[in-house]
Amino acid sequence: MRIQRKEMGGEMLFGVDIGGSHIRVGRVVAERVVQRTEKAVGKSPDTVAQQIASALAELGASGTVHLGIGCAGRICPQTGKVLFSPNLGWRDVDLAAEVERATQKTGLQLLVTMENDVNAAVWGEFRCGAGKGKRNIAAVFVGTGIGGGLVIEGKLVRGASGGGAEVGHAPFAAGGARCVCGRRGCFEAYAGGWAVEAHYEKMTGKRLKASEIWTRRREDPSAAKVWRQAIEALAHLLLTLSAIVDVEMVVLGGGIVERCEGLADEVASAYRDLVGDGWRAADVAIAKLTRDATLVGAALLAL
Ligand SMILES: [Zn+2]
Structure with a gap:
């Protein structure tokens, strides 16, 4: 504006x-x-x-x-x-x-x-980051919460009242886990950093950072379980974005994607498994501009 x-x-x-x-x-x-x-x-x-x-x-x-x-x-x-x-x-x-x-x-x-x-x-990534040269991109930033946005035909999607493309608060599971936004079952309530930490604490009684839980997932079944759930949620979020907008690329970024090595690849692979025959999977790229x-x-x- x-x-x-x-x-x-x-x-x-x-x-x-x-x-x-x-x-x-x-x-x-x-x-x-x-x-x-x-x-x-x-x-x-x-x-x-x-x-x-x-x-x-x-x-x-x-x-x-x-x-x-x-x-x-x-x-x-x-x-x-x-x-x-x-x-x-x-x-x-x-x-x-x-x-x-x-x-x-x-x-x-x-x-x-x-x-x-x-x-x-999102606009930064579109103009001069991972999405440079594309016309249609979505971005998903995973940190404490999940933010994101959409550029369609070269235009930023803001929505009628500035609440457009709140991808983290789209529904993943009807009647599911309670979210900080007041609704239930949002993608963020499964894959946001706070949610990964809360689910892990509920299972183990231990309070760890989402990135610490990520590094323990090979030897700690609870860590593996909460991250499997988070990856499933993120893969479905990418699928939702593809289904609605058919973007050329999804840019993954945010502090958790930066700190959890290999997470973006696992999300991309889980997403491609969901896309199905006859549909085109969007490219998945890691954000370039970071902070x-x-x-x-x-x-x-x-x-
Ligand atoms: Zn929410």
Whole structure:
């Protein structure tokens, strides 16, 4: 969503990644982050706007600045407002306006674009990561939760109210395990990091990280079982995406995919076994931009 367009001059491109705990601001040149800052994210919108303003100053922003902000939460596709961000505790926040206020004395010509952080990451992978050159991709990021997104015919799918492509909360098992979103049986409730850890703890009484459970799966039957279930859920998620959109490629990423060596291959193989005769399996690729995906994607959306 383009908030405001001011006169053009010498132009610079910046991206911002606002997650539940961090804020990263970076200057992007030729689709790469060339300079960045990272801090713990402030609580209130005006504190975050100040953090962005001081990061821009620190990174030498001047003249016309295209600023893409990828923010955790649901972003209104029409106004660019943060409608609801459970991670940040925000409702109906016009962050773009706050940033413009925080920078008004700097003489910057700011052009602010707001996007959901995961959508921005999907866009980054589409434009210059694993999905470069494709027209139709899905991305599934497995971390504590499962985020994802869709690019169809070269366009990011946002949905009617900014809640589109929430792939982790599509249903896997009717009436199944309770999910953090309030519903039951979501893919995330079987394959999100928190769910793998919770299922393992329920079986063994032990609290381990999902990646630690992954490394124990050859000698620990409970570890093998929870991960078998998670891989089955992820393979069905890829199948669901294929069935609905027939994407060319599914990009797998996120902290858990990065830390659990071999997981992406096992998911891809389980998915291909499900596709069936006469159907084309989507290519499965590993995300390339990792922690820069949101920052780069948000910046490219601001152009
Ligand atoms: Zn859910």
